[in-house]
Amino acid sequence: MHLEERQKRILAAVVQEYVLTGEPVGSRTIARRYNLGVSPATIRNEMADLEEMGFLEQPHTSAGRIPSDYGYRYYVDHLMEPQGLSPEEQEHIRRRFQQRVLAVEQLLEETARLLSEITPYTAMALEPNPSRAKIEEVQIMPLAVPHRALLVVVTEGGMVEHRVLTLPPSIYEEDLEKISEALNSVLKGCSLDDLKELKAQVLKEMAKTGEYKDLLGEVGLLLHHLLFLVGNEKVYLEGVFNILEQPEFRDLSRLKELLAFLDQEEALRRLLKAPPRRGLTIRIGQENREEGIDRCSVITISYGVEGKIYGKVGLLGPTRMHYARVISVLQYVAQSLSQVLAQFYG
Amino acid sequence: MHLEERQKRILAAVVQEYVLTGEPVGSRTIARRYNLGVSPATIRNEMADLEEMGFLEQPHTSAGRIPSDYGYRYYVDHLMEPQGLSPEEQEHIRRRFQQRVLAVEQLLEETARLLSEITPYTAMALEPNPSRAKIEEVQIMPLAVPHRALLVVVTEGGMVEHRVLTLPPSIYEEDLEKISEALNSVLKGCSLDDLKELKAQVLKEMAKTGEYKDLLGEVGLLLHHLLFLVGNEKVYLEGVFNILEQPEFRDLSRLKELLAFLDQEEALRRLLKAPPRRGLTIRIGQENREEGIDRCSVITISYGVEGKIYGKVGLLGPTRMHYARVISVLQYVAQSLSQVLAQFYG
DNA sequence: CGTTAGCACTCTTGAGGATGGAGTGCTAAA
DNA sequence: TTTAGCACTCCATCCTCAAGAGTGCTAACG
Numbered sequence: 001m002h003l004e005e006r007q008k009r010i011l012a013a014v015v016q017e018y019v020l021t022g023e024p025v026g027s028r029t030i031a032r033r034y035n036l037g038v039s040p041a042t043i044r045n046e047m048a049d050l051e052e053m054g055f056l057e058q059p060h061t062s063a064g065r066i067p068s069d070y071g072y073r074y075y076v077d078h079l080m081e082p083q084g085l086s087p088e089e090q091e092h093i094r095r096r097f098q099q100r101v102l103a104v105e106q107l108l109e110e111t112a113r114l115l116s117e118i119t120p121y122t123a124m125a126l127e128p129n130p131s132r133a134k135i136e137e138v139q140i141m142p143l144a145v146p147h148r149a150l151l152v153v154v155t156e157g158g159m160v161e162h163r164v165l166t167l168p169p170s171i172y173e174e175d176l177e178k179i180s181e182a183l184n185s186v187l188k189g190c191s192l193d194d195l196k197e198l199k200a201q202v203l204k205e206m207a208k209t210g211e212y213k214d215l216l217g218e219v220g221l222l223l224h225h226l227l228f229l230v231g232n233e234k235v236y237l238e239g240v241f242n243i244l245e246q247p248e249f250r251d252l253s254r255l256k257e258l259l260a261f262l263d264q265e266e267a268l269r270r271l272l273k274a275p276p277r278r279g280l281t282i283r284i285g286q287e288n289r290e291e292g293i294d295r296c297s298v299i300t301i302s303y304g305v306e307g308k309i310y311g312k313v314g315l316l317g318p319t320r321m322h323y324a325r326v327i328s329v330l331q332y333v334a335q336s337l338s339q340v341l342a343q344f345y346g
Numbered sequence: 347m348h349l350e351e352r353q354k355r356i357l358a359a360v361v362q363e364y365v366l367t368g369e370p371v372g373s374r375t376i377a378r379r380y381n382l383g384v385s386p387a388t389i390r391n392e393m394a395d396l397e398e399m400g401f402l403e404q405p406h407t408s409a410g411r412i413p414s415d416y417g418y419r420y421y422v423d424h425l426m427e428p429q430g431l432s433p434e435e436q437e438h439i440r441r442r443f444q445q446r447v448l449a450v451e452q453l454l455e456e457t458a459r460l461l462s463e464i465t466p467y468t469a470m471a472l473e474p475n476p477s478r479a480k481i482e483e484v485q486i487m488p489l490a491v492p493h494r495a496l497l498v499v500v501t502e503g504g505m506v507e508h509r510v511l512t513l514p515p516s517i518y519e520e521d522l523e524k525i526s527e528a529l530n531s532v533l534k535g536c537s538l539d540d541l542k543e544l545k546a547q548v549l550k551e552m553a554k555t556g557e558y559k560d561l562l563g564e565v566g567l568l569l570h571h572l573l574f575l576v577g578n579e580k581v582y583l584e585g586v587f588n589i590l591e592q593p594e595f596r597d598l599s600r601l602k603e604l605l606a607f608l609d610q611e612e613a614l615r616r617l618l619k620a621p622p623r624r625g626l627t628i629r630i631g632q633e634n635r636e637e638g639i640d641r642c643s644v645i646t647i648s649y650g651v652e653g654k655i656y657g658k659v660g661l662l663g664p665t666r667m668h669y670a671r672v673i674s675v676l677q678y679v680a681q682s683l684s685q686v687l688a689q690f691y692g
Numbered sequence: 693c694g695t696t697a698g699c700a701c702t703c704t705t706g707a708g709g710a711t712g713g714a715g716t717g718c719t720a721a722a
Numbered sequence: 723t724t725t726a727g728c729a730c731t732c733c734a735t736c737c738t739c740a741a742g743a744g745t746g747c748t749a750a751c752g
Contacts, residue, residue, distance in 0.1 A: 026744050041696050044745070062703040062744050103496075103508050136490060141483045141500055148690055150449075150500055154487055158496060162449050162506045164690055240586070241609045244602050256590050263587045344494055344510055372715050387725050390716065408715050408732045 001053060003074075009036055010046050011055055012079040015067050019320055022247045024064030069285035069319060072297070076282055076323050083324040085332055089118070097336045104128065104158050104341070109236045111313055111337050116239020119329055120246070121317035122262070124300075126272040127233035128310040130155050131193045138183045140165070142173045149176060155192070158344070233311065235268040248295065248318040261292035262316075271298060272312045278302050280327065285319045297321045303334045305342045313337070347399060349420075355382055356392050357401055358425040361413050365666055368593045370410030415631035415665060418643070422628055422669050429670040431678055435464070443682045450474065450504050450687070455582045457659055457683050462585020465675055466592070467663035468608065470646075472618040473579035474656040476501050477539045484529045486511070488519045495522060501538070504690070579657065581614040594641065594664040607638035608662075617644060618658045624648050626673065631665045643667045649680045651688045659683070 003011070013034040017025045027040040027047060036043070047065050050056045055071035058064075067075065085093075096114050108125040115123035133155040141150045147167045154160055171179075190198060240262055249255045261267055267290055274281070283298045293316070300314030313334055315326055349357070359380040363371045373386040373393060382389070393411050396402045401417035404410075413421065431439075442460050454471040461469035479501040487496045493513045500506055517525075536544060586608055595601045607613055613636055620627070629644045639662065646660030659680055661672055 024744090028744075039696050040744095041698095042694085045695090048746080058745090060703055061746095062701080064744065103510050137487045139485060139487070139498075141485070143500075143504055144482060144502060145690065148504075150504060150506065152485075152498060152506065154489075154496055156490060158489055158494075158510055160496065160498065160506070160508045164449050164504055166690075239609075241602075241605045244598070244605060250598060252590070252596060256587075259587045259590060263585075344491065344512075370715090374715075385725055386715095387717095387727095388723085391724090394717080404716090406732055407717095408713095408730085410715065 006036065006038070007046055007050060008079055009034070010043060011050055011067070011071060012075060014047070014050075014056060014065055015071065015075045015079070018066050019322055022320060024059055024066050026064035029064070066320075069287065072284045072319055072323070073287075076284070080324050083328050085328050089329075090332060093118070093332055093336055097340045103160065105160075105234070107337070107340065108234075108311070108313075109238070111333060112236040112238040115313065115315060115329070115333060116242055119239075119315055119317075119322075119326060120242050121315045121321065121326070122237070122239045122243055123313070123315055124238075124268055124272060125236040125313045126269065126311045127235070128155075128159055129233055129273075130159055130161065132191055133159060134189050134191050135187050138180060138187050140176045140180045140183075142176055147171075233269060233273075235265050235272065237262060237268065243317065246318050246320075248320065254295065257292045258296065261290065272300055272314055277309050280331070281314075282323070282327075295319060297323075299323075299326055299330060301330045301334045303338045303341070305338060310338075310341065349399075352382065352384070353392055353396060354425055355380070356389060357396055357413070357417060358421060360393070360396075360402060360411055361418065361421045361425070364412050365668055368666060370405055370412050372410035375410070413665075415633065418630045418665055418669070419633075422630070426670050429674050431674050435675075436678060439464070439678055439682055443686045449506065451506075451580070453683070453686065454657070454659075455584070457679060458582040458584040461659065461661060461675070461679060462588055465585075465661055465663075465668075465672060466588050467661045467667065467672070468586050468589055469584045470614055470618060470660045470662065471582040472615065472658045472660075473581070474501075474505055475579055475619075476505055476507065478537055479505060480535050480537050481533050484526060484533055486522045486526045486529075488522055493517075579615060579619075581611050581618065583608060583614065589663065592664050592666075594666065600641065603638045604642065607636065618646055618660055623655050626677070627660075628669070628673075641665060643669075645669075645672055645676060647676045647680045649684045649687070651684060656684075656687065 010030065013030045013036070014025045017029060017033065027043040030036070030043050031038070031040040047056060050071075051058060051065060054068060055074060056065040057068045057071075059066065093114065096110070105127070108127060112123040112125040115121075115125075135153060135155055137152075137154040139152045139154075141152060142148075143150055143164070147169065149165045149167055150162055151165050152160065152162045187195075240259070243249050243258065244255075249258065271288075271290055271293075279302060281298075281300045285297065286294050288294060288296065288298055295318060296316055297319045298314060298316050299321075300312045302309050302312050304310040313330065315330060317326075356376065359376045359382070360371045363375060363379065373389040376382070376389050377384070377386040393402060396417075397404060397411060400414055401420060402411040403414045403417075405412065439460065442456070451473070454473060458469040458471040461467075461471075481499060481501055483498075483500040485498045485500075487498060488494075489496055489510070493515065495511045495513055496508055497511050498506065498508045533541075586605070589595050589604065590601075595604065617634075617636055617639075625648060627644075627646045631643065632640050634640060634642065634644055641664060642662055643665045644660060644662050645667075646658045648655050648658050650656040659676065661667075661676060663672075
């Protein structure tokens with residue numbers, strides 16, 4: 001839909017003012033604070049038109065206007081001016097990432113926390129998807145208890161997963177190292193995704209060597225355990241507390257809905273894994289298909305190394321969100337995170 | 347302070363009724379629902395006495411009574427009747443623990459979730475303290491990037507910690523295995539706590555072998571990394587959402603206070619690590635020294651294997667808590683958790 | 693013909709005041 | 723010592739009312 005220049009400026013003014021104050025915006029306010037060179041009456045007329053076109057809404061007859069989801073969408077797509085971060089903020093973010101060398105998991109948790117500190121919204125970070133990452137090393141370590149061992153899998157990018165195994169009586173501690181080696185030689189470079197198809201082949205290969213024939217069943221079990229790791233990327237959630245500051249969640253029932261949503265890691269994972277795989281996504285209000293966040297906006301961005309997509313970070317807040325700033329923050333943080341990952345994990 | 351039999355029964359009635367309804371309890375209600383064989387007027391007199399002694403409080407003149415922290419304390423210490431779990435509930439809990447074999451971390455997360463599902467409160471679980479646990483295995487695994495390696499430490503009980511290391515140019519990938527072996531031979535059986543004192547000694551020992559002289563500095567660095575693992579047991583928090591159902595947190599400002607508290611992992615760790623190390627702890631209202639939970643009760647219980655204390659699990663809710671049930675649940679869950687740990691990790 | 697001033701109208705919000713109910717404390721009788 | 727009766731207190735709810743913000747409409751203006 002085409003908008004006149006003046007309508008665009010008024011829509012932008014309404015969005016900006018509403019994001020700032022959280023109160024419905026009246027024609028007088030806009031006339032006063034944004035000098036458009038026209039009177040409140042004119043603005044009133046334009047606002048009535050914008051409402052009819054679906055960009056604005058009126059909570060009740062004698063209140064000001066607030067942007068509709070569609071209004072926000074138009075603002076984000078056509079009106080919003082990019083708002084870079086100040087050098088101090090950039091410095092602050094860079095510092096946080098360079099403070100310590102961390103394993104990927106801790107790095108992501110730290111990223112989510114950082115985001116929740118520099119924005120008034122709730123931050124999420126999704127682990128790299130282990131199903132696509134290649135296996136770098138598989139180790140089976142003995143535990144103190146007889147016939148228990150720990151399966152540790154290190155995937156590309158320094159992700160570590162571990163599971164406890166119960167070994168059959170036929171396997172002794174001394175065998176574990178050899179089994180590890182054998183597994184390694186076959187599995188190194190595989191992705192967990194490949195594993196399903198490879199499973200049979202791997203078993204055959206190991207059968208050839210003869211040595212571990214007794215263990216084939218067990219190796220199958222190990223692979224089964226490996227496969228279990230697939231598709232359950234952890235989601236790090238920080239700053240749930242932030243949303244209490246947002247006036248739209250003063251209403252307890254709405255707050256409950258949102259918290260009920262945030263309580264389900266599975267739903268968060270879906271939210272972050274939704275396409276596209278790459279780049280920035282903005283979902284405003286009803287554009288979110290998930291239950292309980294139809295009054296929220298979710299902005300996500302991918303991070304990664306060397307063009308491979310590793311995972312996503314994102315922010316969740318009310319539709320009345322400071323889009324320009326949030327996008328700048330996310331872009332800068334994702335970029336910094338990617339750099340650190342590249343630096344330490346190639 | 348000594349209470350008459352009748353006073354005890356009235357106090358117990360007030361606590362039970364208040365826990366049930368959340369409304370201040372009047373004399374008539376007690377006379378009707380708990381047949382004490384006396385009239386409301388008599389109960390009124392006794393309640394006035396109980397208030398004077400500090401067991402009860404009155405929100406305002408013409409309201410019923412509610413228990414004070416002290417009243418709850420007396421109830422918990424002297425009046426509460428243990429309330430066992432139904433066979434169905436016991437079965438349900440046992441099943442949850444036997445469903446899958448999990449690494450300790452996942453097991454604790456699962457425990458917290460279980461607790462938050464079968465009680466209307468917020469559940470916490472504290473990891474075993476790695477500083478006291480003995481090291482079972484140390485492994486340095488190469489990463490794909492040159493001069494980056496992953497330090498994996500497995501401690502007693504199957505806890506796994508890992509950190510990314512930056513190796514100096516003088517160390518090659520081939521050395522890592524040997525270094526791991528050397529470290530292992532010295533460190534196996536150590537606790538991380540011992541490490542501080544052992545550090546110097548370990549370095550000396552390794553110097554004797556001669557072979558790794560160049561690496562002594564690096565080994566020192568590794569030990570430093572190991573020490574970093576100490577004292578930061580993770581806390582698993584589940585069911586924050588539950589507290590919204592509690593009427594005492596309808597008040598937004600109180601809710602904020604509590605959520606601000608729950609947001610600090612450090613505070614939760616302090617809360618769970620507070621003495622005693624062993625057994626059940628009940629802290630009611632002001633007995634909690636931490637800011638933000640002076641209207642809450644915290645009940646914790648230790649879990650462990652073979653008499654060693656491993657960690658704690660606990661529940662946090664309003665002082666108006668169903669103590670008898672919560673205690674039974676915690677005891678049963680801690681016992682089940684301990685059994686699973688014993689079974690898999692000795 | 694677009695823009696603007698003026699004005700009546702609508703709706704929310706908060707304060708003030710009346711009402712009913714729940715529960716108490718006190719007194720006097722059993 | 724216990725209980726019935728009663729006056730009293732305080733909260734919660736509802737209603738009303740006025741103020742304030744903002745609109746839509748109309749008519750006048752350039």
